[in-house]
Amino acid sequence: MTPRTLEFELKTPAVDSSGRLIAAPLGVKRRPSESVDDDFGAEHMLVNIGPQHPATHGVLRLVVELEGETVRRVIPHIGYLHSGFEKLGEYRQYNQIVPLTDRTDYLSPMANNITLAMAVERLMGIEITERCRLLRIIAMELSRIISHLVWAGTTGIDLGAYTPFLWMFQERERVYNLQEAWTGARLTTSVARVGGMMADVPDGWEDQLRDFVNTFPNTLREVDAIFTRNAIWIGRTQGVGAISAEDAINWSLSGPMLRASGVPFDVRKDRPYLGYEEFDFDVPVGEHGDIYDRYRVRMEEMFQSTRILAQALERLRPGPVNCSDPRVILPPKSRAMSDMEAMIYHFKQVMEGIRPPAGEVYQAVENPKGELGYYLVSDGTAKPVRWRIRPPSFINLAALPKLCEGAQLSDVIAINASVDIVMGEVDR
């Protein structure tokens, strides 16, 4: 059999790192060093996946080097959704940044909103009210549930299981209804404000949530029944895309990706915020670091989230949602019109905005995708000098070439799905 070659030329020439053009025709031929025999597998082939491809979960482009079916190298290209959120944040006041956070990890918007508010509050030394704290925990755990539901559903589709996707998206709709009742928006919630929340939950909301908490585990158990001991699911996921604990730490993985490899680090337990240390929940930790363990970790996290939600609902008492600090929360209109001091605070907040002292803070939370960190640097003005997002899915995605070493081409789709990326956050 003669070696197959396929010659084609690029329309635009390639460019090296200094911007110089390299006029080189591309041809898929075999490498001189690997001409062992004439079989098809000796050819190295470049396959381009994406950016417009449903299995890349957004606008991600993967250039894959193949030797037959075996993946030799994966080179991800990102940036198609780059919106310059960090730059925009430097031109906005703190509460105006909240809508930007919705659009980074848009699968868990409420958790992002709250992280930003927490970072500013920590910078200013503000104590939030008890009801606000519990509402924030509820919002964060709901975000975890809907994000993991999207992950499990779409990963199932990638591996050929369509039905569980429908079950999970039905449950997700119920959470979206709750978000809509609370904030008026299903996706871009913008629920947090520095020092409190945009609003208290409406009447009857807690009962709806209680209903969700009581019935949601049933769906989860159905999904568990159809996936966990399913021969096809096990065959496609066990031992695929595995990474050891040492490598996971070396690649700075976080969240379920890190825990599936056996590293029991969870920001909620190890750097507690919002009083998570008072709640009774377990952190699932995997053993093999493969796709199957990531699936098990995320499934268990959803069960644990419902436990936290039930405990938070039990503790939730009526009370004020916003703190009474006049630097960040407007005094009531009646007081602003009658009391001189209240009027001054009202004026300063409206005209100048919230002004944290000069300083910096790194606020990390356990987002569904991993450790989300907002690093804020303030110079004492109403707008941050730097608002850095530590994007968990960007850093987890960086390990994709490592995870795909020696895998089959069809495994690349499964491994990429298991990383749980959201391109809005990867590209920011």
Added chain:
Amino acid sequence: MTVGLPEVRSAHGDEVLQAAGDSVLALRQRFGDSIGNARESSGQLWVVIANDRAHEILAWLRDDPGQQFNYLCDVTAVEYRDPELPLEVVYQVRSLPRGIDLRLKIEMDPEGDLEVESVTDLWAGANWLEREVYDMFGVRFRGHPDLRRILMWNTYDEGHPLRKSFPLRGHRSRSEQTRNALAANPEAHYTLEELSIVEAYHELPADVRERLVREGRVAQP
């Protein structure tokens, strides 16, 4: 707020902050003048380190059995609005076994030569983070295996977007930017790494070929 270390430790009874303060003391003992000011903000500690020994310091923090900062949380940069203040490259490191965090900063003249040594040999996770800092701030990382733009496309030539000298809406008009972005057609470009996979290798410039061979990214011809 600039404070001496003993004050930091007495002002905050917090154990984590104290452990981080101990690490800074150990750093100062070992590296002397290469360790600059240590400051505290919002209960977190950061310390300025000298650019020329930064890699050595980070390697020591990672490998010393008393320190064990084995997890690189983040690499980023900060440029202040005040042009007198230095541009900072910021490393957030964490010790998973000891449960403490530390922030290290390298200060540089924003108008000067922005170059630091890459830590990709210590933490593989630094690869993309350093590429992002290069893309957004123009800081070059010596020894980085693949220092390319990451969020902007490879032929992007307007500069580094997160620099304060870069206007919010870019240097050029909206229509020109749109034209450039459409003409960029990034799917038609392949990187050197990708070119090395197929047979285009022999047509690459000699210096590029040499680099690819040196880094073991291409089979020896």
